[in-house]
Amino acid sequence: MLSFQQYLDKVNGAIAALKYPERPALLYAPIAYTMDLGGKRIRPVLTLMACEALGGNANDTLDAAVGLEMFHNFTLLHDDVMDRADMRRGKPTVHCRWNDNVAILSGDTMLTLATQLVARSGRMELIELFNRTAIEIYEGQQHDMDFESRDDVTIDEYMEMIRLKTSVLLGCACKMGALVASAREDDAETLYQMGVDLGLAFQLQDDWLDVWGDPKTFGKEIGGDIANNKKTFLLINALNRAEGENANELKRWLSTGDERRDDKVRAVTAIYERLGLKELARKEIEQYSDRALQALAHVQIGTAAREAFTTLINRLTRRDR
């Protein structure tokens, strides 16, 4: 079993080694640009770790792992078009640097390249898992967009949305590694569940950090979700729980334009804190990371592998960036 950093190096090495045709330049340059932006590479690292934890060789699943990262980056690319997002990881998004058409078509190409990378495994079960997961992720993205125009979203609906949009890909990443290691079906399934719970904790942590994260280490501006009235775990809970003056104040801020962004972020954060949401969200994050750790306890793996996953789960759900 290697360290997280060593698996990350393997993943980054494989991504750097990807060769794209030179032409048409407008098709492939945005793909190279996107894959070079970096990112935490959590999904492919999970695949390599799961594979080796269950007795496989990480190199046997490197293509599929990179395929998942390619797929993840494809979803970000198309999501950025849909959300009209200008920046991603500190650089202009593809549709801003080039245009919408380039973003749509190079995204489509990344989806097929991702499928090719997964198919290189020669394993039908990986391809099926990958396609099924992709469909769930599109459903999650559609739910997320649907939420924008609704003011009656429940916490259950929100949790189901982030399960689909974010978490199943982490579950898929873990299970793929297990399948390549020819793990027992129940171990593969338990690792899938561990990945999903980790993904839920991870996304809730993302919501939390957007409000209470340290601007120095978070990597993007604090308060973006509040400024955009994004229906997060925090806002949905606030809408459900606020009464009297809190409710009125929250309602007023939700209809405020961009010109008072900083005031809005400060005021809504204060409402969240008065409603006890900082602690509630923290508890929820811990509940899901505990569930991930419990799932891990049920998988038959060695001590080194167990420690590596435990470290990763703790790091990802108590992360400050």
Added chain:
Amino acid sequence: MLSFQQYLDKVNGAIAALKYPERPALLYAPIAYTMDLGGKRIRPVLTLMACEALGGNANDTLDAAVGLEMFHNFTLLHDDVMDRADMRRGKPTVHCRWNDNVAILSGDTMLTLATQLVARSGRMELIELFNRTAIEIYEGQQHDMDFESRDDVTIDEYMEMIRLKTSVLLGCACKMGALVASAREDDAETLYQMGVDLGLAFQLQDDWLDVWGDPKTFGKEIGGDIANNKKTFLLINALNRAEGENANELKRWLSTGDERRDDKVRAVTAIYERLGLKELARKEIEQYSDRALQALAHVQIGTAAREAFTTLINRLTRRDR
């Protein structure tokens, strides 16, 4: 061996039997809408015909055939966003009826659903062929968009563009059927080539019909390519061949706005005719359909199958709609 109509009925039956989840409605309703628009269904019919011509059972390749039709419709859906096309088969395009985001995300979903349908065959070689073909089609679409801003496109570049954008999918459709029939490698490859040549003849015929087709049977307005200065086989040849007054007149019409559409279509058609392009294009179409027929002659199939393909090739390349 069944008739074209009988294979078409099989395909339409399978498409009508596709079940989509009810929710999220904005994800799946546009997919059902797109698949219900109809179309010639040439690609899936080619797959079924190729399979039975080579001794297989069409039912064994019905899922993959429908997958190709789903893929084809996905490319049309995303192309319509990129080309800002309002109408498709007499109905509003998805991005017009809903919006761009719906078109992007439901298109992505169609691509993965298409891959799932192909993967149901359980054959790795089909998945590989499908993914390779998809990448070529994106490259063709990018070349096509690149051509819009270039005035030095050669006929060779144009033929390579339509080979990628249109023809390889017909080749892929034929080869898939052959692979499912467990045909000999050289027969599968020859049928692929037949499909590609048929696709080239088919696209050139499309260019020809846009100018000289019968408005009653063509199904869309005549002259759309001329009105949009679309770099077709005809316009590229005209730009290469026109001299003196023809060249000046053509240049003037290319910079005319929409307000003189009908005059422009009439005048550019007359220039094409003065340059002998009506006959040149006809000859080119026949050359490629002859090549398709020659390829067919090299495949070891029965008389009924040979006749069915011959009828189809003649029908598609001398079609009036």
